[in-house]
Amino acid sequence: MGSFLSKNEFPVDGRTVLITGGSSGLGLGAARQLAEKGANVIIVGRNESKLQKALTHIKEGAQSLDTQRFFYSVADVTKPLECQRVVSESKLWNHGAPPDVVWCCAGSAHPSLFIDTPLDQFQTMLDSNYLSCVYMAHATLNQWLRPASESAQSTAGETIEKKTRDLRPRHLIFTGSFVSFYSFAGFVPYSPSKAAVRALGDALSQEMNLYSSSSTHPAVRVHTVFPATMPTSGLDDENAVKTDLTKALEEGDQILSPEECARRAIAGLESGQELVPTSTIIRLVMASVLGGSVRGGFWTGLVNTVLGWITAVVMIFIRWDMDSKVAKWGREHGFSGMKKKD
Known part of the structure; x- marks a missing residue:
């Protein structure tokens, strides 16, 4: 995994991919590609x-409309029952088989100074x-990992799935951020939630080894993608509440673009990376x-370790510089975080 000599570790031809936040930004770019x-x-x-508009755009890029299928689900994934419904609906639509890949792209940001942030x-x-x-991970992994004896195997579609089970690894993908690793003034409301996403991916990645010996269920690979800043409507919303100070620190x-971010993310997944940075600074x-x-x-891993030694020293000076600014x-x-008006 992760070697330039590796085969494609993320084949999707003929497989089913579910993407939350798939109507815009990184999610839409990934879905199209x-x-x-x-x-x-x-x-x-x-x-x-x-x-609906996004699905039309995605279909336009399909490799083969004769064999590929496309579907959308309206849901609020901040609600656990909604996530369970989405996964169950997707399984029914997919002839009784759960999606092979689930990519969590939904999210939002409110970058403001801590004491100015509404609770x-x-x-x-x-x-x-x-x-x-x-x-979404809980709903997905319960479909992927529960023994057959614990789930209903009553429909014809589910019976077909059992007989023709695809034992290639399944992929659960989270979406982090630069601030999963390093935060700064103005991102306190947002960065802890993205740091938690990184921790979730790390912990689940190890926990999935518990199931790796199963001969009836595919292995589960857990990844976290860290996208660069993208010029989307979400960024416009963020900039509307950001202070001038935060904007200056971001210079x-x-x-x-979301399309380039998606391309780099998919390339990282194909090379077998579990943590996938999409820019040099994030790496x-x-x-x-x-x-x-x-x-x-x-x-x-060797390259990342050497980079880590170097960057760990550099970060001392970066932190000092940011604190000074x-x-x-x-x-x-x-x-106030805003420039004084002349």
């Missing part, structure tokens, strides 16, 4: 009209970014804080 690779695609979101936003961030992943941030910062995370196979801002502009 996976359709181009031959996947059957299910997208999930709250807005039905956006889902309900802290719960919203946890619900939108972390708990949505928990609920130099690499911005990628460097990630390498400095890997700890006990899976490092991506021998060669990738924030303190200087307070002296020059006050405590």
Whole structure:
């Protein structure tokens, strides 16, 4: 895994992929590109009209409309029962077989200074970014891992699934952020929820080894993708509440289109990476804080380890520089995080 000599570790041709947040941004970009690779695609979101438009766009990129199938589900994935319903509906639509890949792309951000943040936003961030992943993962893994004796095998579709079971690995993918590894002023409401997503992926990745000896269930690979900043409507919403201070600290941030972010993420998945950075800066910062995370196979792990040694030293100076900028801002502009008006 993770070696440039590896085969494709993420084949999707003929397989079924479910993507939450699939009507826009990274989710839509990934859905379109996976359709181009031959996947059957299910997208999930709250807005039905956006889902319909997105599904049309995804179908336009299909490798073969004669053999591929596409479906959307309107749901609020911050609700556990909604996630269970989505997975159950997807299984029925997919001839009794659960999706082979579930990618949690849904999320939102409210980047504001801590004391200025409405208290309900802290719960919203946890619900939108972390708990949505928990609920979807729980519903999915219960379908993937429960022994056959614990689940109803009564429909014809489920009987067919049992006889023709695909034992290739299934993939559960979470979506983190740069601030999963390193946060800064103005992202306190958001960054803990994304750090929690990274921790969830790390813990589940190890826990899935418990089931690796099963001869009746495919192995489960757990990944977390860390997208770069993308110019989407979500970013516009974020910028509407960001302080000038936070925007200044972000200067130099690499911005990628959702399509390019999706391309890099899929390439990382195909190479077998469990933690998938989509930009150089994210990889460097990630390498400095890997700890006990899976490092991506021998060669990738070796490179990440060496990068981590170097970046760990560099981060000392980056933190000092960021702290100095924030303190200087307070002296020059006050405590609001906004520039003084002339």
